[in-house]
Amino acid sequence: MAQFEEVSQKSKLHPKPEGLALQYGTAGFRTDAKHLDHIMFRMGLLATLRSKKTKSTIGVMVTASHNPEEDNGVKLIDPMGEMVTAVWEGYATQLANTEQDSLLKELKDIIEKEDIDMSEPASIYVGKDTRPSGASLSRAVLDGVSSLGGKTHDYGLVTTPQLHYMVCCCNTHGCYGSPTVEGYYQKLSQAFLQLTQNASNRTDDQKRLLVDGANGIGALKMREMEPFLRSKLQVVLSNDSSSGKLNHMCGADYVKVQQKAPQGMNMGVGECCCSFDGDADRIVYYYTDSKGCFHLLDxxxxxxxxxxxxxxxxxxxxxxxxxxxxxxxxxxxxxxxxxxxxxxxxxxxxxxxxxxxxxxxxxxxxxxxxxxxxxxxxxxxxxxxxxxxxxxxxxxxxxxxxxxxxxxxxxxxxxxxxxGDAISDMLVIETVLAIRGMSVQDWHAIYTDLPNRQLKVTVSDRRVIDTTDAERRAVTPEGLQDAIDSLVKKYKTARSFVRPSGTEDVVRVYAEADTQVHMIIMLIIYLNIFN
Ligand code: NG1
Ligand code: ZN
Structure with a gap:
């Protein structure tokens, strides 16, 4: 068939490095951008099949979220804006790892298994974050889609949640909003302005918010959105330059894991601050008190x-x-x-x-x-x-x-x-604080976090750890859970678990306890277990 002829031709422009195997994990494919060209082309193919199957628009987002700038990744978005189903995640992995000469066979297998009518039209929305590799990688996605005759709408630079929003708007025929970046700003800002009318006595200080844009797409989009907010929120952006390194010593993941303020942010005592991650689907808040102590609101x-x-x-x-x-x-x-x-x-x-x-x-x-x-x-x-x-x-x-x-x-x-959407979540939080007349300090005082930390440990094969009970207990290797149990028993309100990461080749260790000292002792014992 002619359509497969084109796939065959174009796939030669996006060859798979022999032997390279990647997995569609918790957040799609994510690795060094150098290894992703063939993956992008193939995800363009798969998104086209998914669109034909669901008779809906499907999204393809090129991003690696909070990972370093050199990485990139790709995620498919299902019709209502949600993640694709587990079965299609499986197809994604198969299609990504099949060697060049069996690509067509693999594609036809999926078509047959899913009983896809190839005469159906296909529509794919594509977006990317600000990574330097994004332009060529998203072109590879577009190539994949067009080689199967699908139609594309390239939104260019958008946040991950903006692309999810567009896909949902399109498939609900406008009921969710208008599928444009402007439509997104209008929908959110109208709701925000309506809500904050109910908090008429907000002072200028309460309207001021310091935002760390992680040197990414969130900063860019926040700047675009600001005029829509009509000064009801005064955003002071930092880490907002495309020349600054994405996620480097800044952004929500850095702040959460390091439990400290990002670099490049000029925080006054008690000032309300927040950080987005690299594709603006995460947000954390924080402030420092008069003693210079950092307080995180995660x-x-x-x-x-x-x-x-x-x-x-x-x-x-x-x-x-x-x-x-x-x-x-x-x-x-x-x-x-x-x-x-x-x-x-x-x-x-x-x-x-x-x-x-x-x-x-x-x-x-x-x-x-x-x-x-x-x-x-x-x-x-x-x-x-x-x-x-x-x-x-x-x-x-x-x-x-x-x-x-x-x-x-x-x-x-x-x-x-x-x-999850950093910009929308931020506006919801600002609304709640305004309506309830709360400061960030009042919010922080609602309850006191137990001292906690997470560490990454590199092991030869992280898959030896298998977990159960929503990853709170280790089933294998034998003896690991017993060691954790006896450790946790020693301290009041202590809790701890170990799980293999779904996005990095590491094991994550988490511990919390009644005091900072007890929590640190637990982590040190852990490190000994793993070494
Ligand atoms: P992994 O690498 O499986 O721990 C991390 C985050 C998840 C989620 C995914 C996708 C932690 C501890 N883990 O998953 O919450 O956000 O990345 O981005 O933060
Ligand atoms: Zn993210």
């Missing part, structure tokens, strides 16, 4: 702030909707205790990786999910959204209930429900 604190706000509005609106918070093993024990014991909110723990949290959150009327690293969002079920919309329109709703339900309605519009 994904757990964000989930607590947002779920408390939503729960309060539900009560005021008289709506009986079930709200739950979804976390991973990395959630600080204090946050889980606070949510369950004080807030009486259901908490559920899943494996690491947003797709797991996203799926779990879909089980509730309102599912607030955040990884401790600041990646997360809120999902509202269709039924919950309908109840909220009906109550807004109901003429018998009294003023207090009406105010609450209108706030809920605008909050839904401010949230990017397709995936």
């Amino acid at each position: 994904g757990d604190k964000i989930a607590t702030l947002i779920s408390t706000y939503l729960k309060e509005l539900l009560t005021q609106a008289g709506l009986n909707l079930q709200i739950a918070v979804v976390q991973t093993a990395y959630a600080n024990g204090s946050s889980t205790r606070y949510l369950e014991d004080v807030m009486k909110v259901a908490v559920c723990c899943t494996k690491t990786g947003v797709k797991h949290l996203h799926h779990a959150a879909q089980e509730y009327d309102i599912g607030v999910y955040f990884e401790a690293n600041g990646h997360g969002t809120v999902l509202f079920s269709k039924a919950a959204q309908k109840q909220i919309q009906e109550l807004v329109k109901d003429p018998n709703t009294n003023d207090e209930r009406k105010r609450a339900v209108k706030l809920l309605e605008s909050t839904i519009n401010l949230i990017n429900q397709t995936v």
Whole structure:
């Protein structure tokens, strides 16, 4: 067939280095950009098949998020803006690793297994972050799509959550918003302006926010969005230059893991600051106090702030909707205790990786999910959204209930429900702080984090570690969990676990305990176990 002829020809321009094997992991493919050209071409092919199969637009995002600038990666986005299914992740790995001469066979196998009608049209949205390798790698994706006759819309430089938003807008025929960058700014800023009208006495200090853009796409897009916010938020950007090195000593991952401020940010005492990661799907907040101590407000604190706000509005609106918070093993024990014991909110723990949290959150009327690293969002079920919309329109709703339900309605519009989104999350946080009249210090004081750290350990084969119970217990190698149990028993409220990373060739070790000293002793003992 002619279409396969073109694949065959064009694939020669994107040859696979013999023997190279990569896996579609938690966040798609991610490695040194030098090894990715053939992967991009093949993901263009696979996205085209997925589009034909689902009869919908599919997204392809070229990014390696918080990884170093030299890396790159690619992720496919399914019709509603969510991650592709596990079966298609499997196809992605197979297609990526098949040697050059069996590429067509592999492609035809997928077509047959999925019973794909190749006469269906295909539509692919493509985006990329600011990495230098992004331009040529996204061209390879476009090449893959066109060689199978698919249509592309290249959005160029966009944040990962913006591309998820575009895909969802397109497949819901505009119900979610207009599939343009401007449409995104308009939707979010209108909701933000509406919401902050309810906090008319905000001082200029409360409107000021220092943003570390990780020298990435988030900084660029924040600058574009600023005029839409009509001075209701005064963003002071740092690490916003394309000449600065992406994610280097800055960005959300650096701040979270190092538990210190990014370089290049001029923080005054007590000033409210936040950091985006390299593709602007994660955010963490922080400030330093008058003694120079650094205080981090991570994904757990964000989930607590947002779920408390939503729960309060539900009560005021008289709506009986079930709200739950979804976390991973990395959630600080204090946050889980606070949510369950004080807030009486259901908490559920899943494996690491947003797709797991996203799926779990879909089980509730309102599912607030955040990884401790600041990646997360809120999902509202269709039924919950309908109840909220009906109550807004109901003429018998009294003023207090009406105010609450209108706030809920605008909050839904401010949230990017397709995936974690640093810009949207930032606006939600600023809204909640404004409406509740809270400072970043008040927010921080809601509960006190247990001292905690995570370390990376390099081992010869990280797959020897297998885990269960949402990665909180090690099944293999034998004896490892017993060693952890006896370590944890020694200290009050201690918790610890070990798991193989899904994105790097390392094992991650996490420990938290009642004191900094106990937590550090635990980590030192760990390092001895691994050495
Ligand atoms: P791995 O490498 O599997 O720990 C990391 C993050 C995840 C998630 C993915 C995808 C931690 C501890 N892990 O996964 O939460 O964000 O990257 O980007 O932060
Ligand atoms: Zn990211």
